[in-house]
Amino acid sequence: MATVEFRQASRIYDPARPPAVSRISLDITDGEFLVLVGPSGCGKSTTLRMLAGLEPIDEGQILIDGKDVTETRARDRDVAMVFQSYALYPNMTARQNMSFALENMKTDKAVIQERVEFATKMLQLEDLIDKKPSAMSGGQRQRVAMGRAIVRHPKVFLMDEPLSNLDAKLRVSTRAQIAALQRELGTTTVYVTHDQTEAMTLGDRVCVLNSGIIQQVDAPTTLYNNPGNTFVATFIGSPAMSLLDGVTVKEGRAVMGEGHRVDLGMTPEQAAKVKGDKVILGVRPENWEIISVNHEPAAEQTVVPLEVEIVEHLGSEQYAYCNPMMTPDSPVSVRGNRVTVRGGKQPIEQGDILYVRPIVGESVFFDPETEINLNYL
Numbered sequence: 485m486a487t488v489e490f491r492q493a494s495r496i497y498d499p500a501r502p503p504a505v506s507r508i509s510l511d512i513t514d515g516e517f518l519v520l521v522g523p524s525g526c527g528k529s530t531t532l533r534m535l536a537g538l539e540p541i542d543e544g545q546i547l548i549d550g551k552d553v554t555e556t557r558a559r560d561r562d563v564a565m566v567f568q569s570y571a572l573y574p575n576m577t578a579r580q581n582m583s584f585a586l587e588n589m590k591t592d593k594a595v596i597q598e599r600v601e602f603a604t605k606m607l608q609l610e611d612l613i614d615k616k617p618s619a620m621s622g623g624q625r626q627r628v629a630m631g632r633a634i635v636r637h638p639k640v641f642l643m644d645e646p647l648s649n650l651d652a653k654l655r656v657s658t659r660a661q662i663a664a665l666q667r668e669l670g671t672t673t674v675y676v677t678h679d680q681t682e683a684m685t686l687g688d689r690v691c692v693l694n695s696g697i698i699q700q701v702d703a704p705t706t707l708y709n710n711p712g713n714t715f716v717a718t719f720i721g722s723p724a725m726s727l728l729d730g731v732t733v734k735e736g737r738a739v740m741g742e743g744h745r746v747d748l749g750m751t752p753e754q755a756a757k758v759k760g761d762k763v764i765l766g767v768r769p770e771n772w773e774i775i776s777v778n779h780e781p782a783a784e785q786t787v788v789p790l791e792v793e794i795v796e797h798l799g800s801e802q803y804a805y806c807n808p809m810m811t812p813d814s815p816v817s818v819r820g821n822r823v824t825v826r827g828g829k830q831p832i833e834q835g836d837i838l839y840v841r842p843i844v845g846e847s848v849f850f851d852p853e854t855e856i857n858l859n860y861l
Contacts, residue, residue, distance in 0.1 A: 486549035486562075486639035486672050488512035488535065493544035495530050495696075504530045506696040507544065515670045517663075519687035521680055523719070527696035528676045529644055535674060536642050537561050548639060564633035565642040568649060570625045572617045578628045579604075579613045582635050596635075603631040606665065623654045630662070634669070641666070641673040647682065659686060680720055684708070692716050708768075710848065714855040717766045717848060723803055727819040728765040728788075729852065733758045738765065738849060740787045740816065741841070749845040754858040757851070762815075764855065766848035769803055769826040775839040777830060787841035790823055795832055802827040806838060 489512070495505040505527040512518050520528040533539040535546055537558030545554045553561050572581050579600060586596045604613050607627045617625050626646055633641055646662070647655045663686055666673050677683055683690045684704040692699040692707065692715075700712035711717035717725045731748070732739055738750035748765065775781050780789075790806035804825045808818040825840055832838070849858045 485514050485670060487514050487547075488640060488672060488674065489545075489547040489550075490531075490535075491545040491547070493531075493534060493546055494542050495527070495534055495539055496542040503542075503696050505534065508696075508698050510691060510698065510701065512672060512674065515672055517666050517673045517675065517686060517688045519675045519677060519683040519690045520693060521677055521683040521690055521719075522693035522699075524678060525695075526693040528678075528693050530696075531693070532565075532642050532644055532674060532676045535640070536563055536565050562638050563640040563642055564636045564638035565644065566626075566629050566633050566646045568645040570617070570622075570629045570649075572625060572628060572632075574617050577614050577616055578609055578620075578631070581617075581628055582632045585632065585636055599635040599637070600631075603634040606634070606668070607631050607661075621654075622650050623658055626650065626658060627661075630665070634665075639672065641671050643673065643675045645677055646675075647677075648679075655682075662686065681722060684720070690720075692719060694719075710857065710859060711766070712857055712860055714764060714766070714850050717850070717857075721768060723769050723805070723824040725766045725768050725848070726823045727850075728767070729762075729817050729819060730815045731763050731765040732815060733761050733763055738763055738847075740765075746787050746841055747844065748842055748847055750849055754849055757858045757861045760852070762852050763858070764850035764852055765842065766850060767823075767842045768846070769824040771843045771846040772823075772825045772840045773843050774825065774828060774830075775841060777832065777839075778837050779839075780837075781839055788818075788823065788839075790825065790838040790840060792832055792834055792836045792838060795827075795834060802832060804832050804836075804838065809837070 490508050490510040492507045492509055494503045494507050496503045520531055522528050530539055534541055541554050545552055582600050582603060583596045604610055609627055612620060612624055647658055650658060659682060687704060689701055690704055690707055691701045694715055700716045707716060707720045714727055734744055736755040738748040740746045789809040791809055792804045792806050794805040796803040804827055806823045808823055825838060851858060
């Protein structure tokens with residue numbers, strides 16, 4: 485086990501273009517499970533490969549257990565990597581795949597056997613140990629690839645989208661297995677995924693990247709409930725948070741509706757950070773209160789009328805994807821022209837009109853210029 489530290493580390497492929505990874509600083513504690521997440525091309529896999537020694541570091545440093553490994557070869561960094569493509573030797577059995585690296589390191593045969601047996605039992609590979617990859621399913625191959633990493637007893641596990649080739653059901657079960665495995669071994673793990681659900685369920689902390697720049701590093705619940713900026717707000721969470729631009733701040737209160745009757749629950753500390761008279765309002769789907777469906781209530785109750793475009797039924801809950809019905813002179817506009825509302829027990833159908841307002845105290849407020857959460861300013 486080990487700590488990992490990035491110090492202003494950059495990867496620059498083309499000096500004429502922005503860096504793939506731009507001066508990131510990140511501390512990973514001993515035994516932590518850290519997930520790197522972000523959209524395609526954000527630099528998460530490049531960051532992992534920099535740590536593995538598969539990509540050079542153009543600026544800054546990387547330290548493992550306090551030792552600068554910036555110029556250290558990949559094979560000398562004592563890290564083990566699990567790839568998206570499994571990368572198993574097709575002509576070798578599971579046992580041979582797992583022991584191959586140890587044999588190359590001239591490890592004692594008794595030690596190799598002990599480590600392979602340990603990994604085999606942990607990953608429930610007893611029935612597959614003498615089979616070749618061609619006789620295994622995708623999930624079984626992934627477990628063998630994980631076993632190959634485990635037997636090395638590395639300081640750090642690196643996992644680059646290891647579940648992306650599996651079907652949805654197998655992804656869920658294998659995800660749980662990876663989480664249990666990391667807890668049992670206690671090895672520092674850096675995990676890359678584009679799936680924010682994976683990130684939220686696996687990570688002790690999650691690092692959100694965009695365009696090679698760290699946006700926020702925090703516990704999953706903090707990212708969801710108190711995102712650092714509008715990018716994190718809309719990237720983390722499924723369905724995404726709705727953003728409303730042009731919400732009025734009057735006399736230290738964020739207000740909406742006719743005559744500014746509805747107080748949105750901005751705190752005095754947040755209000756003190758507002759420079760002008762507008763903020764961006766962020767509302768999660770579950771934080772919209774449905775006042776009525778298809779029956780316009782009294783004016784003081786209504787904030788946003790919505791026309792239901794699509795209803796997503798998920799068994800125990802339903803989500804309505806709606807188009808806002810703002811008046812032309814409304815100061816408020818909805819980003820992306822889409823609001824998502826989690827429905828209650830009342831059936832909602834396409835074409836319905838929902839009359840909703842944010843639940844007081846459950847919204848997030850962002851500065852309209854920097855788009856940073858007011859709580860972090």
